[in-house]
Amino acid sequence: MQKLLPLAALLVFGLSGGMAQAVDEGTKQTFNFYCAQCHGTGGKGDGPNVTDDFPVNPRNFTKKDEMNKLTNADIKNVILKGGPVASKSPMMPPWGKTLSAEEIDSLVVYLRELCQCEGKQE
Amino acid sequence: MRIAVIVLIGTVLAMLTTASVRAAAGEQAFSANKCGECHVTQGPAQEKTIADQLAKKGPELWYAGSKFQQPWLEQWLQDPKPIRPLKYNSLSEENPGDHPKLAAGDAASITEYLMSLTSADVEVGVIKPKKNPKGRLIFVKKMPCSGCHQFPGKKFKGGRSAPSLHGAGKRLNPDWIYAYLKKTRVFKPIRMMPIFDGILRDKDMKSVAAYVASFK
Numbered sequence: 424m425q426k427l428l429p430l431a432a433l434l435v436f437g438l439s440g441g442m443a444q445a446v447d448e449g450t451k452q453t454f455n456f457y458c459a460q461c462h463g464t465g466g467k468g469d470g471p472n473v474t475d476d477f478p479v480n481p482r483n484f485t486k487k488d489e490m491n492k493l494t495n496a497d498i499k500n501v502i503l504k505g506g507p508v509a510s511k512s513p514m515m516p517p518w519g520k521t522l523s524a525e526e527i528d529s530l531v532v533y534l535r536e537l538c539q540c541e542g543k544q545e
Numbered sequence: 546m547r548i549a550v551i552v553l554i555g556t557v558l559a560m561l562t563t564a565s566v567r568a569a570a571g572e573q574a575f576s577a578n579k580c581g582e583c584h585v586t587q588g589p590a591q592e593k594t595i596a597d598q599l600a601k602k603g604p605e606l607w608y609a610g611s612k613f614q615q616p617w618l619e620q621w622l623q624d625p626k627p628i629r630p631l632k633y634n635s636l637s638e639e640n641p642g643d644h645p646k647l648a649a650g651d652a653a654s655i656t657e658y659l660m661s662l663t664s665a666d667v668e669v670g671v672i673k674p675k676k677n678p679k680g681r682l683i684f685v686k687k688m689p690c691s692g693c694h695q696f697p698g699k700k701f702k703g704g705r706s707a708p709s710l711h712g713a714g715k716r717l718n719p720d721w722i723y724a725y726l727k728k729t730r731v732f733k734p735i736r737m738m739p740i741f742d743g744i745l746r747d748k749d750m751k752s753v754a755a756y757v758a759s760f761k
Contacts, residue, residue, distance in 0.1 A: 456595045459636055460693060460706040460737055471636050472692055472704030505689075514692040520740035 446536060450529040457518065458530070466537040479512040490538035494545045495531050502527050564657070571658025574651045580606075586662060590734050598735040599634050608664035608732060612721045615660050621716075622652035628716075630695065630705040664724070666731045672719035672754045680756025683749055688741065690753070697760055706737060710760050719758035726750040 455464050463469040466484035473481060484490060500508055502522070506515030518527070535542065575581065585591075588607030592598050609618070625644035632638040647655065684690045685698065695703035696710045703709070713722070725732055727750055729740050741750065 452595050455636075456599075457737060460704070464636070470706070471631060472706050474702070474705065476701050477692075477704065478701055513687055514689045516689045516692075516739040517744050518739055520743045 446529050446533045450526075450533050453522070453526055454530060454533055457522070461514070466534070477514075479514050481514070484534050484537040487538050487540045490534070491540045491542055494543045495535070496545055498531050498534060498542075499527055502530060564661075567654065567657040568661040569658075571654040571656070571661075574654045575658055578645065578647065578651060578655070580655065586659075588662075588664070590730075590732065592733075592735045595735055598733075601634065603633055605733075606659055607662055608667070608721075609659040610661055610663040611667035611724070612718060613659070614715060614718060615656060617712075617716045618659060619652050619656040622647045622655060623649055629708050636706060664732070666728050667718070667721050667724040669720055672723045672751060672758060674714055674719050674758035675755040676759045677752055677756055679749065680752035680754075683745065683753050684756055688745070688753075689739075693738070696757075710757055713757050713760040715761070717758065719754060722757050723751055723754035726754060 454462075454466075458466075459470050461468075461470040461472045461481040462484065463473075463481075468481040468483040470481065482489070497509065501511065501515060503517065503519040505517035506512045522530070575586070583601075583603035585601070585605045586607050586609075588605075590605065590607075592601070623646060625642075625646060627640040627642045627644075629640050632640050684696070685701075690696075691698060691701060691703045693704040693707035694710045695705065726745070727742055727747070729736070729738070729742065745753070
């Protein structure tokens with residue numbers, strides 16, 4: 424029994440803690456309503472605003488390598504305050520007066536689901 | 546002197562009555578043309594969730610008289626060219642440009658009605674259209690307005706998810722542009738545009754409103 428415990432723990436970790444947690448439909452709707460304008464409904468940075476002359480490439484959330492360079496706090500900060508807070512483009516708006524803290528937290532979880540990555544540890 | 550005052554009061558009353566009668570006729574024409582199937586004319590705004598907003602088929606008109614300029618509205622109803630690049634509430638479908646065209650008489654009458662729908666949250670005479678460097682700097686560089694709104698830019702022409710601002714100077718009431726930036730939720734509780742009140746200073750919102758109102 425004692426030998427089985429670490430295996431059980433590993434299984435639990437593999438199914439929950441080690442992988443991105445799934446979000447509800449409400450979070451996906453929030454993403455599709457606000458974020459998809461530039462980031463696209465699949466999060467690939469290809470929303471309808473991204474025309475040939477668009478001055479910046481919105482982040483592709485499915486790029487694991489790039490997303491792994493960011494902590495969850497980095498992502499949350501940019502959603503709250505806009506691109507310039509991370510020396511990125513002002514085309515990324517500050518959503519802090521629009522979205523609630525809970526909505527922003529769940530968007531961070533959704534972005535981790537899109538990248539299938541945990542990000543840089545804080 | 547007394548006669549002159551009586552005549553003046555009588556004239557003003559007659560004008561008000563005429564306007565009110567014309568607005569009532571416009572309301573009937575609005576109903577006969579089934580405009581209410583897509584446009585809400587009862588305020589204040591009722592939307593509480595994204596689903597509420599997505600259920601709407603067209604822009605709310607309960608403050609149309611504070612938002613639009615009368616000559617533009619009357620002309621547009623007779624020859625409605627798309628204002629949004631994309632279909633209302635959609636990020637994937639192009640605007641089909643299928644808004645009904647109205648005959649001149651109905652357009653005049655419905656415009657009269659819509660211009661009677663005003664909002665006390667729009668203060669009159671605050672914003673004068675003016676190209677100004679600060680408004681331009683905020684609109685184009687400091688804030689992401691151009692990311693979603695097409696505008697008369699030299700290199701970048703603007704994004705496509707929001708209404709185009711080409712011709713905003715003829716279409717929109719400058720005071721409404723400022724009121725919308727300042728009290729966004731009063732007009733649209735749920736919208737794709739971020740809230741800028743509390744991020745931009747009041748005088749900056751005025752500069753942006755004056756700049757947008759200068760777009761031809």
